[in-house]
Amino acid sequence: MTLLRLAWRNVWRQRRRTLLLSLVVVYVTVAVLFMLGFLDGYGESLVESYAAYVEAPVVVAPRAFFEDPDLENGFKSPFQVDHPKVLAQSPRLSLPALLRSPYRSLGGTLLGVDPEGERALSRVPAKVVEGRWLSDPGEMVLGQRLAERLDVRVGERLLVETGKGALGLTVVGLVRSGVSNVDFYGAYAHLSDARALSGIWATHLALKVPKGQEERVARDLNGRLPPGLEARGVWDLMGPIRADYEANRLFFFPLLGLFLLLAALAVVSTAYVSVRERLREFAVAEALGLTPRRLAGQVALEAAFASGLGFLLGLLLGYALLWYTSTHDVFGPLMRLSVELLPEAGLAEHLYTALRPGYALFAFLVVLFSALLALLFPGRLLLRMEASRYLKEA
Amino acid sequence: MKKGLWFLFLLALALAQSPLEKLKAALDRLRGPAHEGVYLLRVERPGLEKVYRLKVYTDVERAHFRVLEPKGEAGLAYLSLGQDLYLYDPRLGRTLRLPPSARGERFLGSDLTYQDLMGRDLERLFEVSEAEGTLVLTPRPGAPTPYGKVEVYLKEGFLERVLYFDQRGQAVRELLLKGYQALSGGVLPREMELKDLLRPGYRTLVQILEVRAGPVPERCFTPLYLERGC
Numbered sequence: 001m002t003l004l005r006l007a008w009r010n011v012w013r014q015r016r017r018t019l020l021l022s023l024v025v026v027y028v029t030v031a032v033l034f035m036l037g038f039l040d041g042y043g044e045s046l047v048e049s050y051a052a053y054v055e056a057p058v059v060v061a062p063r064a065f066f067e068d069p070d071l072e073n074g075f076k077s078p079f080q081v082d083h084p085k086v087l088a089q090s091p092r093l094s095l096p097a098l099l100r101s102p103y104r105s106l107g108g109t110l111l112g113v114d115p116e117g118e119r120a121l122s123r124v125p126a127k128v129v130e131g132r133w134l135s136d137p138g139e140m141v142l143g144q145r146l147a148e149r150l151d152v153r154v155g156e157r158l159l160v161e162t163g164k165g166a167l168g169l170t171v172v173g174l175v176r177s178g179v180s181n182v183d184f185y186g187a188y189a190h191l192s193d194a195r196a197l198s199g200i201w202a203t204h205l206a207l208k209v210p211k212g213q214e215e216r217v218a219r220d221l222n223g224r225l226p227p228g229l230e231a232r233g234v235w236d237l238m239g240p241i242r243a244d245y246e247a248n249r250l251f252f253f254p255l256l257g258l259f260l261l262l263a264a265l266a267v268v269s270t271a272y273v274s275v276r277e278r279l280r281e282f283a284v285a286e287a288l289g290l291t292p293r294r295l296a297g298q299v300a301l302e303a304a305f306a307s308g309l310g311f312l313l314g315l316l317l318g319y320a321l322l323w324y325t326s327t328h329d330v331f332g333p334l335m336r337l338s339v340e341l342l343p344e345a346g347l348a349e350h351l352y353t354a355l356r357p358g359y360a361l362f363a364f365l366v367v368l369f370s371a372l373l374a375l376l377f378p379g380r381l382l383l384r385m386e387a388s389r390y391l392k393e394a
Numbered sequence: 395m396k397k398g399l400w401f402l403f404l405l406a407l408a409l410a411q412s413p414l415e416k417l418k419a420a421l422d423r424l425r426g427p428a429h430e431g432v433y434l435l436r437v438e439r440p441g442l443e444k445v446y447r448l449k450v451y452t453d454v455e456r457a458h459f460r461v462l463e464p465k466g467e468a469g470l471a472y473l474s475l476g477q478d479l480y481l482y483d484p485r486l487g488r489t490l491r492l493p494p495s496a497r498g499e500r501f502l503g504s505d506l507t508y509q510d511l512m513g514r515d516l517e518r519l520f521e522v523s524e525a526e527g528t529l530v531l532t533p534r535p536g537a538p539t540p541y542g543k544v545e546v547y548l549k550e551g552f553l554e555r556v557l558y559f560d561q562r563g564q565a566v567r568e569l570l571l572k573g574y575q576a577l578s579g580g581v582l583p584r585e586m587e588l589k590d591l592l593r594p595g596y597r598t599l600v601q602i603l604e605v606r607a608g609p610v611p612e613r614c615f616t617p618l619y620l621e622r623g624c
């Protein structure tokens with residue numbers, strides 16, 4: 001207890017030094033919290049986009065279709081799953097198609113959907129900004145940006161050609177979802193039209209399951225499905241953007257570790273200078289009965305206090321920043337630019353940071369590192385100190 | 395006298411063609427008889443022009459096109475057999491079967507599509523009516539065409555001008571046919587011009603340089619002979 005009080009007093013003897021040390025830790029704590037919140041927010045935004053707009057929480061398809069998404073590998077006959085966690089299910093037929101207006105032709109993927117089934121499964125039907133969602137065969141709904149590129153308007157006919165045939169479908173609605181894949185490439189038609197153009201029942205079955213249970217339900221289904229069929233959770237349906245996200249995580253963690261280490265080194269180097277300046281004082285303390293080990297412990301405590309103060313202030317500022325960015329669309333302009341640059345990535349136009357208490361534990365490592373390093377370096381200096389020499393000098 | 399008038403009236407009725415029949419007859423004349431020939435294809439773009447010489451074999455239903463010039467693209471060959479379309483690319487050394495959607499694609503990067511060269515979409519996809527001597531074609535319900543209306547201008551039963559409109563009533567493409575020449579077994583336009591009305595300076599001209607009417611060897615219409623030539 002005496003040691004604690006002594007360390008605490010010493011921290012405040014050099015207020016300017018303590019303040020500078022704390023600022024380094026504040027900066028690192030805020031940076032760590034923000035980077036973790038941003039990364040998790042980005043991941044959550046991707047999962048949300050793919051689960052609710054681009055794909056589905058869980059998809060069941062013949063294994064061959066996942067390996068080679070050719071129509072020949074789709075479902076030839078109707079299929080349904082029976083699982084207590086499945087809230088809704090609807091067949092979809094995804095087929096490569098050429099979309100042709102009088103002005104332009106664009107290749108893309110036509111998604112044949114059951115209009116009512118899709119309402120229960122996806123948020124796309126609710127995002128129609130002009131016209132209406134599909135109701136009958138002969139109709140189609142387009143992403144707003146795709147419609148702009150084709151220069152086609154609601155009420156006009158669009159020529160849809162596939163390897164097996166062609167149909168003239170009337171555009172009845174335009175969708176603006178804020179998810180790049182949907183707005184730039186979304187082309188939705190009635191399932192019966194897609195079947196007429198492909199000759200198969202569906203390419204996959206989309207399932208809605210409670211949020212956060214996608215991977216578990218997919219694993220569970222894989223134990224029950226007939227041979228040759230496979231269930232995949234949204235995380236496995238994300239394609240190349242998942243690799244990008246995982247690469248970012250892999251890159252972020254060593255970077256955060258380096259941040260923490262540098263902050264701890266800054267604390268320790270200052271503590272080292274402080275110890276060197278106070279060697280005579282420590283010699284007197286040793287002469288009064290304080291063992292070198294306890295002196296080293298005192299120095300470690302001083303480092304921990306200084307960084308702890310910064311940590312607390314950093315937590316306050318960091319979480320305030322995370323709260324603000326998790327409730328306000330601060331990154332909207334940045335995300336909209338990313339969406340324009342990478343329309344095929346499935347990015348959302350909005351990104352809100354995540355806010356989790358666990359980030360504080362990661363940031364606390366800086367305090368821990370500082371104390372440990374203070375034991376290692378300035379502490380060792382004290383352990384090797386010849387007290388008699390400094391007392392003589394006094 | 396009365397009987398004579400009735401006879402003339404019934405004869406006129408029997409001889410009168412419906413708009414669809416007129417269109418069919420004009421399309422028959424457009425493709426000419428079976429023939430082989432050399433066509434010149436001139437693709438014009440603002441500040442750019444590309445000229446192809448093509449060897450063509452056709453029996454009206456089927457067609458075989460071979461690029462003779464420019465040298466860089468010589469040997470490229472296309473075979474149209476109804477809905478099936480084949481392409482031989484000498485750089486790949488392979489014959490590829492193209493999907494039906496390719497029939498609406500631009501032929502050799504020009505403004506022409508395979509449909510313009512060989513197809514009969516006008517009679518297949520559109521309802522035909524006649525207004526002031528012009529055939530007015532409107533898409534059948536659900537017809538796979540992006541156009542809202544097509545106007546076909548005939549002169550003495552020959553197709554002279556085809557005007558394609560978008561669904562907003564704006565003319566977007568114009569096909570002009572000139573210089574019909576009589577060949578044994580039919581007629582064939584000597585020149586075909588296609589203008590993109592939305593992009594000034596985008597124009598494609600087809601001129602028939604040499605033509606010999608008569609039966610074309612059957613082998614010309616087999617994919618195997620795309621590579622060898624026929």
